[in-house]
Amino acid sequence: MNFPHMIYGGDYNPDQWTEDIWQEDARLMQEAGVNLVSLGIFSWAKLEPQPGVFDFAWLDQLMDLLHAHGISVNLATPTASPPAWMVRLHPEMLPVTAEGVTLWHGSRRHYCPHNPDYHQYATRIAAKLAERYKEHPALVMWHVDNEYGCHVGECFCDNSAAAFRGWLKQRYTSLDKLNFAWGTAFWGQQYGEWEEIPPPRSSPSFPNPTQQLDWARFTSDSWLACFDEQKAVLKAVTPQIPVTTNFMGFHKGIDYVKFASHEDVVSNDNYPDTSDSEWMIQAGMTCDLMRSLGNRRPWILMEQSTTHVNWRQRNATKLPGVMRLGSYQAIARGADGIMFFQWRQSKAGAEKFHSGMYPHIGADSRVWREVKELGNELPKLAPVLSSQVQSDTAILMDWESWWALDLDSKPSNDLRLMPQLMAYYAPLFKRNITVDFAHPETDLSRYKLVIAPNLYLVTDSAAANINHYVENGGTLLMSFFSGIVDENEHIRLGGYPAPFREMVGLVVEEFAPYSETQSNSICTVDDKQFKCGFWSDVIHLENAKALAAFEGDYYAGSPAITCNQFGKGNAFYVGTIPESDGMEWLIEQVCKSASIQPVSMNAPAGVELLQRTNGKSSWLFALNYSAEKVTIPFDGRGRDLLTGANFNESIYLDPTGVAIIQLDDSN
Numbered sequence: 120m121n122f123p124h125m126i127y128g129g130d131y132n133p134d135q136w137t138e139d140i141w142q143e144d145a146r147l148m149q150e151a152g153v154n155l156v157s158l159g160i161f162s163w164a165k166l167e168p169q170p171g172v173f174d175f176a177w178l179d180q181l182m183d184l185l186h187a188h189g190i191s192v193n194l195a196t197p198t199a200s201p202p203a204w205m206v207r208l209h210p211e212m213l214p215v216t217a218e219g220v221t222l223w224h225g226s227r228r229h230y231c232p233h234n235p236d237y238h239q240y241a242t243r244i245a246a247k248l249a250e251r252y253k254e255h256p257a258l259v260m261w262h263v264d265n266e267y268g269c270h271v272g273e274c275f276c277d278n279s280a281a282a283f284r285g286w287l288k289q290r291y292t293s294l295d296k297l298n299f300a301w302g303t304a305f306w307g308q309q310y311g312e313w314e315e316i317p318p319p320r321s322s323p324s325f326p327n328p329t330q331q332l333d334w335a336r337f338t339s340d341s342w343l344a345c346f347d348e349q350k351a352v353l354k355a356v357t358p359q360i361p362v363t364t365n366f367m368g369f370h371k372g373i374d375y376v377k378f379a380s381h382e383d384v385v386s387n388d389n390y391p392d393t394s395d396s397e398w399m400i401q402a403g404m405t406c407d408l409m410r411s412l413g414n415r416r417p418w419i420l421m422e423q424s425t426t427h428v429n430w431r432q433r434n435a436t437k438l439p440g441v442m443r444l445g446s447y448q449a450i451a452r453g454a455d456g457i458m459f460f461q462w463r464q465s466k467a468g469a470e471k472f473h474s475g476m477y478p479h480i481g482a483d484s485r486v487w488r489e490v491k492e493l494g495n496e497l498p499k500l501a502p503v504l505s506s507q508v509q510s511d512t513a514i515l516m517d518w519e520s521w522w523a524l525d526l527d528s529k530p531s532n533d534l535r536l537m538p539q540l541m542a543y544y545a546p547l548f549k550r551n552i553t554v555d556f557a558h559p560e561t562d563l564s565r566y567k568l569v570i571a572p573n574l575y576l577v578t579d580s581a582a583a584n585i586n587h588y589v590e591n592g593g594t595l596l597m598s599f600f601s602g603i604v605d606e607n608e609h610i611r612l613g614g615y616p617a618p619f620r621e622m623v624g625l626v627v628e629e630f631a632p633y634s635e636t637q638s639n640s641i642c643t644v645d646d647k648q649f650k651c652g653f654w655s656d657v658i659h660l661e662n663a664k665a666l667a668a669f670e671g672d673y674y675a676g677s678p679a680i681t682c683n684q685f686g687k688g689n690a691f692y693v694g695t696i697p698e699s700d701g702m703e704w705l706i707e708q709v710c711k712s713a714s715i716q717p718v719s720m721n722a723p724a725g726v727e728l729l730q731r732t733n734g735k736s737s738w739l740f741a742l743n744y745s746a747e748k749v750t751i752p753f754d755g756r757g758r759d760l761l762t763g764a765n766f767n768e769s770i771y772l773d774p775t776g777v778a779i780i781q782l783d784d785s786n
């Protein structure tokens with residue numbers, strides 16, 4: 120991706136409007152500083168009204184019109200919404216749920232990712248678009264499909280079952296290996312023929328966990344294969360045009376680490392509920408994931424809403440200034456583009472009450488004014504383009520472990536990864552400590568601190584990598600129920616957490632998950648007392664030192680939080696979930712031990728501080744989420760790119776205020 124300016128724009132669905140509106144759209148886009156639109160995402164039925172009969176005239180006109188107004192196009196392959204005729208001709212292309220229910224035409228994403236007819240039609244329309252527009256000057260990016268895995272995460276039809284068996288044959292090569300990996304000796308589930316293997320359709324009790332895990336891997340690979348197939352078609356014709364598809368944040372169904380490595384640029388759709396007082400933490404975490412998925416290269420916020428969405432039970436408006444704040448948060452966390460769903464608010468269809476950049480009421484509106492202001496302000500950020508966000512801290516994130524952890528029949532079925540990630544991310548966010556997300560098999564040596572919340576499944580190489588990281592001087596914070604199973608979802612025997620037992624210097628004898636009404640507390644070595652909940656590990660120290668001990672229950676007095684020196688590094692272990700003040704204490708201990716410094720010290724509550732740098736210059740982003748004016752102590756000097764104001768010693772921000780300060784010593 121190599122754009123000379125911050126990207127600004129949105130999804131553009133002109134096929135919902137008459138031609139006179141198109142002219143007005145182009146003029147208004149110019150007025151708002153729009154420079155990129157995602158065009159034709161759901162236009163398959165209009166582009167191919169009958170099988171093999173194509174109508175590009177309307178799109179030709181739009182491509183020309185947009186280009187004439189200086190607006191580039193992120194052209195979509197419209198394959199997320201197959202035309203009705205395709206369903207009439209090939210009803211077996213419709214997705215089927217685990218219970219055997221067919222999902223019909225009538226909304227969108229009504230296709231099975233394993234249907235051969237669908238694939239033929241999808242690659243054909245992608246090829247037609249590429250051929251038609253390969254030399255069009257407006258074309259600058261390809262937007263493949265839309266939100267793979269949204270609405271329909273998996274399909275259990277017979278075609279999918281056959282594709283699953285093909286995938287399993289490749290992975291295991293023999294039924295003996297599959298029977299071993301799946302532990303089919305349990306409940307007498309052995310398979311004697313490949314044909315006998317079903318997808319995990321509804322069954323009387325808990326399905327085989329390894330079957331479910333492989334199904335998750337297979338399904339994720341299937342969506343990636345859909346993308347790869349179209350990408351290959353597009354690249355064959357337009358090798359120079361970057362290809363993306365829009366992600367959905369921490370979307371469990373697709374291994375985005377794997378998927379992102381197939382994309383030219385990572386892009387994401389983010390719809391935080393800003394009526395939640397901690398929305399910025401959730402949104403920040405998603406931004407950090409996107410930056411990390413693209414190996415810290417700039418990414419694009421492909422969709423957000425200007426104000427309310429339509430799909431929550433209650434769809435709160437974004438208060439004045441909050442859309443701008445969220446947009447700058449994404450840029451501060453590494454985005455080089457801000458886009459919306461959608462340009463013009465629809466007047467019909469399921470999303471007519473979803474906000475747009477240009478609302479039903481028209482130009483005399485708060486939303487339009489905010490859209491215009493932001494679009495006309497963003498060019499001031501040109502110097503920041505392509506700069507990066509540095510981080511000393513990483514949280515380990517592995518989709519396979521997430522899938523395995525979230526399967527049922529565990530010591531506590533309430534244990535889920537996302538709240539655990541958030542429990543560690545939130546105190547770091549509040550301290551203005553920037554966090555990357557890293558896969559446990561990647562080189563971790565760039566980080567001073569690595570956090571592993573509930574890393575339940577680890578491969579041999581991930582285990583070796585993490586041990587190696589600590590041995591060589593890294594600081595690790597690992598929470599309970601980590602290192603429990605291998606990639607087959609088989610227990611790693613040898614005392615939990617077996618692959619890390621020596622590194623953490625302890626062994627867990629039993630897991631003691633709590634009932635809903637139960638709680639416990641811990642007392643720290645510096646005599647602080649914190650409540651804890653949900654789970655206790657019954658820990659025996661081997662080499663580690665206890666930093667806190669449980670106060671109640673049959674294991675009272677046994678360690679709850681520990682630290683072990685291992686090689687040149689330190690491994691902290693947490694055998695429970697401390698409440699938030701306990702988490703604050705814990706994060707303070709590990710940050711001290713790892714010499715982690717926040718972007719800036721002593722920032723008032725409700726302020727987010729981040730830094731981007733390109734090696735020559737650095738920019739401090741200060742964002743005020745609070746309803747108060749704030750003064751932020753600042754030990755540098757610099758000039759605000761947005762207002763031209765000079766700051767030294769202190770930064771002043773109004774409620775929802777933003778400053779982007781080019782630091783003097785970095786010139």
Ligand code: GAL
Nearest residue numbers: 265266388390422428460473
């Ligand atoms: C996204 C989707 C858009 C639109 C939007 C509404 O998930 O990609 O097409 O539906 O949600 O919030």
